[in-house]
Amino acid sequence: MGQLIVGQLLNGAIVGTLYGIIALGVTLTFGITGIVNFALGAFMMLGCYMAWYLTDGVGMPYPVAVVGAVAITSLAGLVADQTLFRFTRNNLVNGLLVSIGLIAVMEGAALLIWTSTPKNMEYVWPGVFMVAGLVVPKMKLLVVALLLAVILATYAALTRTWIGRAAYAYAQNPEAAELMGVRTKLLQSGVVVYSTGLAGLGGALYASLYSIDPTLGAVYILKAVEAAILAGIGSVMGSLFGGVLLGVTEGVGSIYLPIAFRDAYGLVFLVAILLFKPAGLFAGRK
Amino acid sequence: MLEFERVNVHYGKNHVLKDLSVRVGEGEVVSLIGSNAAGKTTTLRTALGLKSSTSGSLRFAGEDITRLATHQRVNRGLVLVPEGRQAFVKFTVIENLLMGAYHRADRDQAQKEIDIVFDMFPRLRERRAQKAGSMSGGEQQMLAIARGLMAKPKCLLLDEPTLGLAPIIVEEIAHTVRRLAAAGMTILLAEQNAAVALACAARAYVLESGNISLQGESDELRKTDAIKSLYLGN
Ligand SMILES: Nc1ncnc2c1ncn2[C@@H]1O[C@H](COP(=O)(O)OP(=O)(O)OP(=O)(O)O)[C@@H](O)[C@H]1O
Ligand SMILES: [Mg+2]
Numbered sequence: 433m434g435q436l437i438v439g440q441l442l443n444g445a446i447v448g449t450l451y452g453i454i455a456l457g458v459t460l461t462f463g464i465t466g467i468v469n470f471a472l473g474a475f476m477m478l479g480c481y482m483a484w485y486l487t488d489g490v491g492m493p494y495p496v497a498v499v500g501a502v503a504i505t506s507l508a509g510l511v512a513d514q515t516l517f518r519f520t521r522n523n524l525v526n527g528l529l530v531s532i533g534l535i536a537v538m539e540g541a542a543l544l545i546w547t548s549t550p551k552n553m554e555y556v557w558p559g560v561f562m563v564a565g566l567v568v569p570k571m572k573l574l575v576v577a578l579l580l581a582v583i584l585a586t587y588a589a590l591t592r593t594w595i596g597r598a599a600y601a602y603a604q605n606p607e608a609a610e611l612m613g614v615r616t617k618l619l620q621s622g623v624v625v626y627s628t629g630l631a632g633l634g635g636a637l638y639a640s641l642y643s644i645d646p647t648l649g650a651v652y653i654l655k656a657v658e659a660a661i662l663a664g665i666g667s668v669m670g671s672l673f674g675g676v677l678l679g680v681t682e683g684v685g686s687i688y689l690p691i692a693f694r695d696a697y698g699l700v701f702l703v704a705i706l707l708f709k710p711a712g713l714f715a716g717r718k
Numbered sequence: 719m720l721e722f723e724r725v726n727v728h729y730g731k732n733h734v735l736k737d738l739s740v741r742v743g744e745g746e747v748v749s750l751i752g753s754n755a756a757g758k759t760t761t762l763r764t765a766l767g768l769k770s771s772t773s774g775s776l777r778f779a780g781e782d783i784t785r786l787a788t789h790q791r792v793n794r795g796l797v798l799v800p801e802g803r804q805a806f807v808k809f810t811v812i813e814n815l816l817m818g819a820y821h822r823a824d825r826d827q828a829q830k831e832i833d834i835v836f837d838m839f840p841r842l843r844e845r846r847a848q849k850a851g852s853m854s855g856g857e858q859q860m861l862a863i864a865r866g867l868m869a870k871p872k873c874l875l876l877d878e879p880t881l882g883l884a885p886i887i888v889e890e891i892a893h894t895v896r897r898l899a900a901a902g903m904t905i906l907l908a909e910q911n912a913a914v915a916l917a918c919a920a921r922a923y924v925l926e927s928g929n930i931s932l933q934g935e936s937d938e939l940r941k942t943d944a945i946k947s948l949y950l951g952n
Contacts, residue, residue, distance in 0.1 A: 594820065601806050601817050608804040611766065612869070613792035613821025 438566045440683040446572055446641065447655075448679020449579035450476075453634045454656035455663070455671035456583055457627030463603040464623040467520050467527025468657065471512070473649025474538040475628040479505045479635025480644040481546060484553050494556045498636040505632025506625050513624040521620060535649070542646035550643040557640075575637045580672075582633060587668045599623065651695070655679075658702050677701070719744040719904050720765065720796070720873050725774035727757075727764050727928075734760045736928040737774070742873065742906050747899040749915035749936070750908040751945075752925035758908035759801050761925070762875045765906075766798045767791055779872060792821045795872030799865075799879065803858040807851030811842050814850050814861055818868025828868060835864035838894060856887035863894065873904040880911050892918055916940050 454472050461469045479501045486497035512534060520527040557571040590596035602609040602619055610616050634652075638644070656671075659678050663670025678698040685697035720742040727735040734757050742748045752758045763769040765776065767788040776784045778796055786794075806814050815835065819828040836843035839860045845853060850861055859879055866874055876895070880888040888911070895918045899905060909915035915922055916936040924932035924945070932944055939945050 594825065597813065597817065598820060601809065601820075604806045604808055605804055607768065608800065608806060609817070610768065610788050611792065611798050611800060611804075612817045612865075613789045615787075615789050 435566055436687060437684065438568070440687055441680060442568060442572055442576075444680035444683025445576050445676060446579075446679070447683065448676035449576050449583070449672070450634045450638060450652060450675070451655045451659045451678055452583060452672040452675025453579050453630050454652055455659035455675050456586060456668060457630045458653075458656050458660045459663070459667065459671050460599075460623050461627045462660070464599060465517065465520075465527075465620050466522035467517070467524055467531070469517070469531050469624070469627065470528065470653055470657075471531040471534040471538065472627060472631045472656065473651075473653030474535045475505050475509060475631040475649070476635035476638070476652055477542060477644070477646060477649040478508060478538060479632030480639040480648065481542060481551070481635075482632070483636035483639040484551050484644060487556075488551075488553055494640065498633070501636035502629050502632045505635070506629035509625045509628025509632075510621070512628070513621050517624050518621070539646050539649075546646065548645060550645045552643045553639050571640055575641060578637060579634065582630070583668075583672045586630075590668055595619075655698065658698060662702050662705055719746075719779055720906065721777040722761070722765070723775045723777065725761075725764060725776065726772045727760055727769060728772050729760075734928050735764065735771075738925075738928065738930065740906075740923055740930070742904060744904055745902050746921065747895070747903075747905040747907065747919040749919035749922035750906060750925055751910070751912050751915045751922055752908070753910060755927075756925040757928045758910075758925060759877055760928075762798055762800075762877050762906070762908055765791075765875060766796065789821065792869065795870070796875070797866050797869045797871035797873070798875040799862045799877065801877040801881070803855070803862040805850035805853075805858045805861055805865075807849065809850055811846045811848055811850060811853075811861060814865050815842075815868050818865035819870075821869060831868050831870065835867050838867075838897070839864055856883050856890075859883060859887070859891060860894075863891070867898075871903070873906065874898070876905065876907045878908055878910060880909065880914055888914060912945055916945075 454476060457472050458468060461467065482501035482504045483497050486492045486500045487494050492500065516530045516534065517527070520530050557574065559570050561568045561570060561573065590599060598609060598614045599619060601612065602614055602616060606616065655678055656675065659674035660671055662677065663674035678701065681701045682694050682698050686694050689697065722738050722740040725735055725738045726733070738761065740750065740761070750758050750761060760769060764771050767786060771784070775782060778791065778794060783791055783794070806817060809817070812832070815832055816828060819825040819831065841857060842860055842864055845857065850858060853861065863876070863879060879891050883891070892914050895905065895907060899918065907915060907918055916939060919936055922933065922936050922939055923930050932939065932942065
């Protein structure tokens with residue numbers, strides 16, 4: 433039983449930090465461009481396929497493939513921003529339509545190129561750690577650690593650097609930020625691209641653990657949006673906690689309750705939290 | 719230093735600034751007096767490029783800035799303290815001031831200017847760690863001016879800094895503007911309060927529905943019937 437719970441906690445933590453890193457993109461994009469980018473799930477899927485392709489197809493070492501996958505996903509994000517999202521700033525409905533259209537295009541292209549047959553990468557880092565008699569796969573631990581590190585680094589950058597301060601200032605009062613000399617268009621595009629890069633990183637790491645298929649992004653973006661709402665949109669650390677909370681609730685919930693309803697447990701949890709804290713758990717924080 | 723040359727601005731079909739020509743010389747303090755909806759805010763927003771003009775040209779420090787983006791104008795030292803303070807409400811006083819220094823190449827050495835504006839507004843020093851959103855209107859106005867000064871402006875544009883403030887605070891703000899003027903700062907001050915506007919500036923323009931209806935030395939304007947009846951209430 434101990435092993436089962438630890439296993440589910442670890443799975444919950446992985447899935448949760450993945451929700452978290454995409455939720456971070458959701459919340460940053462929303463704070464700076466005023467739209468919810470539902471296509472971030474599709475960018476995650478792109479990251480998955482790129483990491484898989486660059487390692488098993490091209491033969492790159494996995495770490496290089498991850499960097500390559502993030503670069504390619506960010507580039508795709510830049511193209512999407514300049515051709516589509518640029519025209520949807522602060523327009524929630526248009527943003528929704530454009531991102532849903534983009535999902536259809538990206539998933540369709542992935543189906544066409546890679547078919548619906550799931551792909552599995554070679555084990556990147558096989559083996560396990562034994563901790564107090566419990567089995568902890570090495571790669572799973574590494575993925576959680578990397579995702580946490582990136583989220584924490586983003587938080588540090590947002591709170592400690594000039595660009596981060598400018599982003600917070602812009603989220604509070606766009607015009608005043610512009611009057612301080614903030615290059616607002618660059619900031620908006622930068623945040624959109626950074627968010628797609630984060631999703632790409634999440635995908636590239638995901639690919640080393642689970643099998644991938646063209647539609648995997650759908651669940652992740654929904655959970656990420658849930659996590660962002662759970663945290664109170666706009667909170668960086670909240671996206672992480674929201675994501676982990678959801679992931680762990682689902683993981684542990686599946687031990688005791690029918691697994692078929694796994695996706696529902698997080699949702700029930702979300703509704704319960706919002707009943708008590710309608711603005712989200714971290715409302716009022718940065 | 720700052721010159722509007724026959725500038726026209728429209729909001730849709732609404733012709734808001736009509737062939738506006740305004741000039742502020744280096745080291746000069748000039749007021750723009752006008753009642754509600756005269757076009758004062760539009761004039762200052764056009765100067766910063768937040769609103770684009772339909773025709774006419776803008777020059778700053780000998781350069782045509784008509785086509786420059788806002789951040790480029792700020793980089794050249796044109797700084798606006800906007801109407802309604804526009805503080806970053808979730809930031810502390812210090813964080814707001816640091817944002818003022820954002821465009822500067824030497825922004826990491828902003829402590830000196832922070833000390834200067836704290837000497838100018840001791841109340842801000844007391845409230846340095848307080849969130850701007852929880853401060854009074856007068857304090858937020860001081861913060862807005864201080865934040866503008868943190869940018870090391872070559873020309874400072876002030877949009878109705880006394881609006882809605884108690885007489886004693888209005889006096890304090892006017893005093894600050896005069897001190898800045900004495901120190902050689904170039905200022906364009908938009909005001910409905912003609913008494914303050916004329917007391918601070920050597921020269922003024924009167925703006926009426928987007929037209930300059932009157933201009934001249936403050937001492938001369940004070941004597942005109944239009945100013946007396948419309949703005950000074952006697
Ligand atoms: N964003 C806008 N959209 C449409 N019309 C506008 C906008 N801003 C200003 N106007 C119009 O432009 C005209 C001038 O407005 P402006 O704000 O420049 O006046 P003001 O002199 O600053 O007035 P106040 O003393 O009330 O601040 C008004 O008729 C106003 O209705
Ligand atoms: Mg105004």
